[in-house]
Amino acid sequence: MPFIDELVARLPEPVRRLAMRHHELIKFALVGGTTFVFDLVIFYLLTFTVLEEKPVVARIISGTLATILSYVLNREWAFKNRGGRERHHEALLFFVISGVGVILAAAPLWLANNVFDLRSNVTVTELVILDFVLGFIIGNLLQMAFRFWALRKFAFPEETLRGGDAGSTDLHADVDELNDEELGHA
Numbered sequence: 001m002p003f004i005d006e007l008v009a010r011l012p013e014p015v016r017r018l019a020m021r022h023h024e025l026i027k028f029a030l031v032g033g034t035t036f037v038f039d040l041v042i043f044y045l046l047t048f049t050v051l052e053e054k055p056v057v058a059r060i061i062s063g064t065l066a067t068i069l070s071y072v073l074n075r076e077w078a079f080k081n082r083g084g085r086e087r088h089h090e091a092l093l094f095f096v097i098s099g100v101g102v103i104l105a106a107a108p109l110w111l112a113n114n115v116f117d118l119r120s121n122v123t124v125t126e127l128v129i130l131d132f133v134l135g136f137i138i139g140n141l142l143q144m145a146f147r148f149w150a151l152r153k154f155a156f157p158e159e160t161l162r163g164g165d166a167g168s169t170d171l172h173a174d175v176d177e178l179n180d181e182e183l184g185h186a
Contacts, residue, residue: 027078028148031070032140039066040136047131055119056110059135063102070098079156093155101147105139 008019019026039062046058071094112118112134122130 024078024152025148028074028151031073031078032144034073035066035070036136036140038069039063040132042066043131043135055131055135056106056113059106059109059139060102063105067095067098067102071095074151074156079151090155094151097147097150097155100150101143104142104146105135107142108134108138 008016011019042062042065043058046061047055051058051061071091074094075090109131112130118130119127
């Protein structure tokens with residue numbers, strides 16, 4: 001990721017150190033931003049076409065597709081220096097955790113539609129704004145907090161791999177080289 005390399009290199013030293021210390025959270029947030037946009041596009045494509053009357057179903061479908069993309073990006077970039085599990089076990093845990101996340105993301109929308117019946121007396125513009133706030137702001141905040149905690153704790157638990165064990169091409173890498181690899185630059 002040359003763009004990220006350049007960006008990190010241009011940061012002032014204290015900020016660069018902070019970015020290095022929280023590299024997983026930053027990468028997790030970037031993956032989340034990417035999948036957020038993907039999720040949003042799929043959701044609105046579905047709700048303005050074939051699932052106009054079923055926004056919760058559209059939210060679950062878009063969330064599931066975004067979860068698949070999220071697994072690939074998190075596994076190969078955000079948590080690439082973590083290990084400790086066989087790939088199939090790790091994938092199963094990721095998708096179970098993410099399934100709970102999809103339910104958490106859909107919960108505010110479900111409550112608004114099924115408990116408070118908010119869809120029946122709003123305009124189309126209000127409906128779009130309501131769906132966005134409930135399904136994508138509140139729902140995603142709930143799922144993001146849960147997933148970051150659960151993925152680090154259960155799916156990608158160990159951050160002990162370094163140097164050659166972490167896939168480095170340099171078996172005797174110095175600290176700067178390992179830091180570059182942690183950000184996904186090497």
